[in-house]
Amino acid sequence: MKTLILASTMLAGLMATTPAFSADCDITVGLVMELTGPAGEYGKAGAKSVEMAFRDFNDAGGVNGCKLLMDTRDSQSQGTVAVDQATQLVNIKKVPVIIGGIISSVSIPILTSVTAPAGVVQVSPASSSPTLTALGRDGKTNGVFFRTITSDALQGTAAAKYAIDQGLKKIAIIHVNNDFGVNMVREFSAAYAKLGGVITSTTPYNEKQASYSSEASAAMNGDPDALYLVSTPVDGATIARAWISGGGPAKFLLNDGMNSKDFIDSVGAQYLNDAYGTSSGTSPTASTEYFNSQYEKFSGGISPSAPAADRSYDAGAIVALAIAKAGKADKAAIKAAIPQVVAEGGEPIHAGKAEFEKALKLIKDGKPIKYEGVIGPVSFDSVGDITGPFRLWKLKDGEVTTTGEMSAEEVGKIKASIGK
Numbered sequence: 001m002k003t004l005i006l007a008s009t010m011l012a013g014l015m016a017t018t019p020a021f022s023a024d025c026d027i028t029v030g031l032v033m034e035l036t037g038p039a040g041e042y043g044k045a046g047a048k049s050v051e052m053a054f055r056d057f058n059d060a061g062g063v064n065g066c067k068l069l070m071d072t073r074d075s076q077s078q079g080t081v082a083v084d085q086a087t088q089l090v091n092i093k094k095v096p097v098i099i100g101g102i103i104s105s106v107s108i109p110i111l112t113s114v115t116a117p118a119g120v121v122q123v124s125p126a127s128s129s130p131t132l133t134a135l136g137r138d139g140k141t142n143g144v145f146f147r148t149i150t151s152d153a154l155q156g157t158a159a160a161k162y163a164i165d166q167g168l169k170k171i172a173i174i175h176v177n178n179d180f181g182v183n184m185v186r187e188f189s190a191a192y193a194k195l196g197g198v199i200t201s202t203t204p205y206n207e208k209q210a211s212y213s214s215e216a217s218a219a220m221n222g223d224p225d226a227l228y229l230v231s232t233p234v235d236g237a238t239i240a241r242a243w244i245s246g247g248g249p250a251k252f253l254l255n256d257g258m259n260s261k262d263f264i265d266s267v268g269a270q271y272l273n274d275a276y277g278t279s280s281g282t283s284p285t286a287s288t289e290y291f292n293s294q295y296e297k298f299s300g301g302i303s304p305s306a307p308a309a310d311r312s313y314d315a316g317a318i319v320a321l322a323i324a325k326a327g328k329a330d331k332a333a334i335k336a337a338i339p340q341v342v343a344e345g346g347e348p349i350h351a352g353k354a355e356f357e358k359a360l361k362l363i364k365d366g367k368p369i370k371y372e373g374v375i376g377p378v379s380f381d382s383v384g385d386i387t388g389p390f391r392l393w394k395l396k397d398g399e400v401t402t403t404g405e406m407s408a409e410e411v412g413k414i415k416a417s418i419g420k
Contacts, residue, residue: 025066027329029054029319030073030089032100032110037077038207038232041262042102046125046312047072048299050099053316053351055298060356063324075101077207077232079109086114096331097121097323099315102308103232104129104180107147111135116142121335123319125312128152128256128280129179130187136383144335146384148311148318148375150280150408152180155256156187157414158390158406159228159278160195163253166276166394168226170198171253172219174212174239175230177204184230184255194418200224207235216242226251226274233258237266244271256280257307259393259400269398281391281405282310283376287351291374294352305400314373317351318342321371325363339380346370 031050034043051070058067071093075082082101089095098115100122101107107127112135115122123146124132130153135141163171171192175181181204189199200222205215216239219227227243229236229252236258244250244267254277264272282288291313295304302309319334321341326333340346346368349359359369370377378386390411392404 025064026069027063027066027323028069028071028093028095029323030071030086030093030095030098032073032075032082032086032089032098032106034077034102034106035072035074037075038234039077039103039106039257041233041260041306042126042257042308043075043077045299045302045306045309046100046102048302049125049295049309049312050316052295052298053313054320056351056353057317057320057324057356059353061360064327068320068323071095075106077103077106079105082106083109083113086110090114090118090120095120096329096334097123097319099123099125099312099319102126104132105178108132108135108179111141111145115144116140119144119335120331121146121319121338123147123315123338125149125315126257126308128155130183131179133383133385136385141383144331146318146338146380148314148373148378148386150388150390151385152184153187154387154408154411154415155278155280155390156184157191157411159253159255160188160191160197161406161411161414162276162278162392163192163226163228164195164197168251168253168276169196170200170223170225171228172200172222172224172226173202173228173230174215174219174243175202175204176232176235177206181230188228190418191414195414205235205239209235209238212239212242213246215239216246216248219243220246220248225249226253228253229258230255231258233260233263233266237263240267240271250274253277259305259395260307261303264395264398269395272395273397275395277393278406279307279391279393280311280375281389282374283389285350285372285374285376287314287372287374288376290351310374313351314371314375314378317356317373318371320356321349321359321363321369324360341369342371342377342379343368344370344379348372
């Protein structure tokens with residue numbers, strides 16, 4: 001009962017809306033996060049990170065003395081719910097920016113149905129689908145979309161190379177049957193085959209099933225050495241348990257969001273000592289050190305290594321600085337300002353109150369700034385994408401251990417060798 005009360009209290013705090021007695025000049029930013037459902041662990045961490053970034057920014061002085069406020073909505077990890085919540089934020093609350101979603105199957109419908117048509121800026125901390133790149137290139141985003149995570153077009157390739165390097169040369173795949181899972185597997189499969197790997201089977205699954213025994217059984221055909229599981233922590237744990245109990249080898253390749261305490265605890269750490277994974281990486285800066293030292297206390301116990309936590313702080317910080325540069329809650333001005341606050345040639349700015357005070361003074365004086373985030377220095381290309389390194393990790397005794405890094409250049413060379 002105590003756990004239930006604590007969880008309910010935390011969720012209520014995350015979903016707090018704009019205070020009724022906020023100052024007239026305060027600016028509300030909408031958050032659509034996956035606070036419940038299969039991706040709930042990601043969204044809770046992400047929402048607390050944005051809240052921390054806004055706290056630091058407001059403590060530094062805000063936008064000409066006015067505060068940034070959050071109106072946080074739960075997408076329930078469902079695209080239809082996310083669209084409804086985003087529509088309310090844009091049409092009723094008149095927010096100039098939405099941060100979210102976390103997963104691509106939430107971010108894409110928000111973008112195509114709400115933010116792009118309305119010209120409202122959208123920044124996703126963790127949606128990695130290549131579809132988002134394609135939408136930008138096809139002129140369907142109105143230039144409003146940005147993300148602080150690398151595309152799966154790169155991560156799938158990095159995962160293939162890492163799998164081969166770890167001796168996982170005959171692999172079965174089980175993946176969530178949505179835009180994220182399909183795209184990740186497509187990119188992985190092309191690179192893995194080119195590097196000499198053999199895929200014994202590919203099995204899609206639909207979310208929120210009570211059992212995945214049939215999917216696990218189907219994936220065992222062909223006698224694979226390991227399972228590549230592209231999933232989220234809740235469903236992923238159910239699948240991994242079915243795989244192990246059905247006699248599948250306890251060797252796994254995992255996608256970025258699976259370096260999760262909930263996943264590890266639910267499956268059992270003893271079954272995951274041969275589990276490897278990749279994540280969009282970081283190039284540590286002073287922001288990284290600040291975030292890692294402060295976030296767990298601020299968030300009430302969430303680890304700074306939680307999926308989406310680090311890049312969600314950066315999403316919040318970039319939005320805050322862009323609004324300051326715009327000087328007002330004007331969606332067009334904020335859209336123009338976002339690339340400018342991370343552009344080359346600006347004065348380096350890091351996370352935290354003191355650094356944001358420095359940034360606000362430079363903005364007031366008409367001088368350029370370059371925010372260097374928790375995930376490292378970033379810059380956006382013409383479709384709002386970033387590039388960066390990939391973190392290589394493995395699970396050992398229930399802990400996520402970094403084993404190395406793969407540069408964007410190395411990934412690019414592999415993609416070039418397979419003609420992609």
